Amino acid sequence: MSYFEVLKKDESSKARNGVIHTAHGDIHTPAFLPIGTKGAVKTITSEELRFWGAEIVLANTYHLWQRPGDLLIYKAGGLHKFMNWKGPIFTDSGGFQVFSLAKMRKTMEAGVLFQFDLDGKQEILSPEKSVDIQANLGSDIALILDDFPGYPFEYQRSKESIELTKRWAERAVKEHQKIVTDGDPVNPGQKLWGIVQGASFPDLRKQSAEDMVALGFEGFAIGGVAVGEPHEEMMKAVEAALPHLPENSPKHLLGVGTPFDIVQAAARGCDTFDCVIPTREARHGRLYIAAKNVETPGGTAEGYSTIDIRLEKYKEDFTPVDNACDCYLCLNHTKAYLRHLLATGEPLAIRLATMHNLKFYLNLMAKIRSAIEYGHFEEMVKNYKEYETN
RNA sequence: GGGCAGAUGGUAGAGCGGUCAAUUACACCUGACUGUAAAUCAGGCGCCUUUCGGCUACGCAGGUUCGAAUCCUGCUCUGCCCA
Numbered sequence: 001m002s003y004f005e006v007l008k009k010d011e012s013s014k015a016r017n018g019v020i021h022t023a024h025g026d027i028h029t030p031a032f033l034p035i036g037t038k039g040a041v042k043t044i045t046s047e048e049l050r051f052w053g054a055e056i057v058l059a060n061t062y063h064l065w066q067r068p069g070d071l072l073i074y075k076a077g078g079l080h081k082f083m084n085w086k087g088p089i090f091t092d093s094g095g096f097q098v099f100s101l102a103k104m105r106k107t108m109e110a111g112v113l114f115q116f117d118l119d120g121k122q123e124i125l126s127p128e129k130s131v132d133i134q135a136n137l138g139s140d141i142a143l144i145l146d147d148f149p150g151y152p153f154e155y156q157r158s159k160e161s162i163e164l165t166k167r168w169a170e171r172a173v174k175e176h177q178k179i180v181t182d183g184d185p186v187n188p189g190q191k192l193w194g195i196v197q198g199a200s201f202p203d204l205r206k207q208s209a210e211d212m213v214a215l216g217f218e219g220f221a222i223g224g225v226a227v228g229e230p231h232e233e234m235m236k237a238v239e240a241a242l243p244h245l246p247e248n249s250p251k252h253l254l255g256v257g258t259p260f261d262i263v264q265a266a267a268r269g270c271d272t273f274d275c276v277i278p279t280r281e282a283r284h285g286r287l288y289i290a291a292k293n294v295e296t297p298g299g300t301a302e303g304y305s306t307i308d309i310r311l312e313k314y315k316e317d318f319t320p321v322d323n324a325c326d327c328y329l330c331l332n333h334t335k336a337y338l339r340h341l342l343a344t345g346e347p348l349a350i351r352l353a354t355m356h357n358l359k360f361y362l363n364l365m366a367k368i369r370s371a372i373e374y375g376h377f378e379e380m381v382k383n384y385k386e387y388e389t390n
Numbered sequence: 391g392g393g394c395a396g397a398u399g400g401u402a403g404a405g406c407g408g409u410c411a412a413u414u415a416c417a418c419c420u421g422a423c424u425g426u427a428a429a430u431c432a433g434g435c436g437c438c439u440u441u442c443g444g445c446u447a448c449g450c451a452g453g454u455u456c457g458a459a460u461c462c463u464g465c466u467c468u469g470c471c472c473a
Contacts, residue, residue, distance in 0.1 A: 035428050096425040226424040254425040276426045283429040312418065350429045
């Protein structure tokens, strides 16, 4: 049984249904990974995630290294046991933190120099260190430490980043092999995935993809996107990278995205996605709603809309956020109640809202898989976008 | 009936002669949020105006003053206390 199996290819696009086999179970793709940066998807239990159909979660190397420390998690028996999540875990390498916390960090050949917030101690996150930490966490999918410049995209800087990422990748692979051969990893089945950089420059994406393929990775992530660029630029980056990666390997699109982004990227062949949008925006009062039978010039379509539950107009709205939704919030509570909880700062508010948005995203992925399975993905892609409904 | 305190923008509550269209908070409105330093952040919030600026405003009516939300007088109302 190969690591990744393509179960069904869509005839109208590059989308496909597949399954990734990991030491902690299968992941049916296209899949969305709820983000649990510090070992928890904010306010949500592992049991709930599993119940709603999440098959894998993402955790962060950088943050878990700082607290509670990867050695502590190693002592706990690995991150799966520590957080009691029995399914697959995907860990980010810390590369994104290098980018998002850039003001306080310095990228060097050796790695990233930075200071811990708590005690000001200086540390270097190197490609090896990142792999070591992820080995101690015992994730099923680990990522190499990568470098990326952000937006706007600049050719020279992007070229440097794919070159540095390649050199770091070589070191990461060696370190990972060393651990597998000589070490005592928490999760011997852990796979290290490469990351393709190169902004939206086709030649750089191609080069970076080839660099990664040459290193023998079994899975790949597309990085450096969702940093403020327009949707078209993001798709351009995806289109530039995917043809140069093996068709029978899983591809993750890092940090993406809106429901629209995800559908579009799935159509281009991306298999897995992670994003803070559903969880973060839930905390900020933005709720996603499946919009069925929306009137469009081409007839009725299906898409989605969002509401800001904080608005006064929902004060006396005693209907569910989405009466067609099967999440706990929609089955049990009204907009007026959720608005009240959020307005009064009740912790339950963000939990209920998070439940809803995560269910929306997970339902979306199920719809994509189903559409591919039953041959109507083309129709779904055609009109699936955000609609205004007010 | 007497005494005391007070009346400020949706609400609470600053201001106590000019720099006040009026601090601040809440409410309300807009907008952000894409490998989570984010249960967060930014902007707006009398009316007209793109800006400049103009107009009307701090219970009501007068007055003092170059100038009043701020001082004085009367009135109205509110709260507390004493009869």
